[in-house]
Amino acid sequence: MERHQYGVGEYKYxxxxxxxxxxxxxxxxxxxxxxxxxxxxxxxxxxDSFPPSLAEFLKVCAAAGQIKPTPLILRYEKGGYNCxxxxxxxxxxxxxxxxxxxxxxxxxxxxxxxxxxxxxxxxQSRGEAIALDAGEGLIFANxxxxxxxxxGFHRVNMRHGxxxxxxxxxxxxxxxxxxxx
Numbered sequence: 001m002e003r004h005q006y007g008v009g010e011y012k013y014x015x016x017x018x019x020x021x022x023x024x025x026x027x028x029x030x031x032x033x034x035x036x037x038x039x040x041x042x043x044x045x046x047x048d049s050f051p052p053s054l055a056e057f058l059k060v061c062a063a064a065g066q067i068k069p070t071p072l073i074l075r076y077e078k079g080g081y082n083c084x085x086x087x088x089x090x091x092x093x094x095x096x097x098x099x100x101x102x103x104x105x106x107x108x109x110x111x112x113x114x115x116x117x118x119x120x121x122x123x124q125s126r127g128e129a130i131a132l133d134a135g136e137g138l139i140f141a142n143x144x145x146x147x148x149x150x151x152g153f154h155r156v157n158m159r160h161g162x163x164x165x166x167x168x169x170x171x172x173x174x175x176x177x178x179x180x181x
Contacts, residue, residue, distance in 0.1 A: 007083045007161070010075035011174075016070055022071050022175070025098075030054035030177050033096050033139065034141065040095055042155040043146035048110075050094065059177040070176035075111060075160075077169050082162035083119055086143045089180030092102065097142045099131035101128040101172040108134075109168030116140055119157040120147075129163060132172075142176070 001007045014022055019114040036059075041048040051057050061067070070089060074082070083164045087097060103109050120126060130138060140160060146153040163172075 001082070005083070006085065007081045008073060008084060009080040011059045011072050011074045013072045013116035013160045016069055016164065018069060018071060022173070026071060026175050026177065027054045029098055029139075029175065030057065030094070032176075033094075036069060037095050044144070048084070048095075056179065058179055061090070061092045064090055064092045064129055064181075066092055066179040068180040070174075070178065070180050072174050072176075074172045075169065075172060076136075076162060076165045077124055078165050079166050080112075080162075080170075081164045084115065084159035084161040086150075086159055087174075087176050089176075089178060092178050093143055094177035095141055095143060095145070096139055097177065098139050098175040099176075100173045101134050102173060104134040105131055108170075109170040111164050111165045111166035112170040114138065116149075117118050117159045117161075118145075119159065120148045121154065121156070133164055 001009050002009060034052050037050040045172060066089060070087070107167060110123040113131050115127060115129055117125050132138060141158040142160070144155045144157050147156040
């Protein structure tokens with residue numbers, strides 16, 4: 001992470017074949033989230049369309065040259081953090097992703113809240129810091145989301161990151177549904 005100035009910590013992407021648990025989670029969650037992704041695209045008047053299965057969506061990714069899997073494990077020690085960013089790995093991107101804490105707050109680490117920041121049009125950015133304990137997860141927008149406005153829905157840019165770890169070691173798993181170039 002440091003050499004790219006993304007933060008201080010380590011991340012390791014799963015290779016294919018992925019562990020069954022990770023693959024099953026990715027397949028099942030995608031199937032449940034595809035309808036939401038399509039509803040979001042419609043609300044934002046986007047031409048994006050997401051097929052009902054992950055296998056079909058990964059064919060769309062492959063046609064765009066995106067064939068590397070993106071689920072990953074992240075590790076942060078005291079002083080580690082992850083800068084605000086969007087997980088975009090090419091032209092094709094699924095609008096939602098999932099993270100799950102693998103370490104217990106209070107006994108394994110302190111700090112390290114998940115940061116979600118929406119960059120509102122013509123207004124100051126708004127952030128949330130979310131503390132996850134081992135086994136807890138969160139689905140969130142990885143690039144933008146629809147927000148209601150005076151003239152219908154508009155696009156709100158989103159970024160996410162991790163606040164500084166004050167002590168211990170924090171592990172998390174991220175499940176990104178689109179593949180990388």
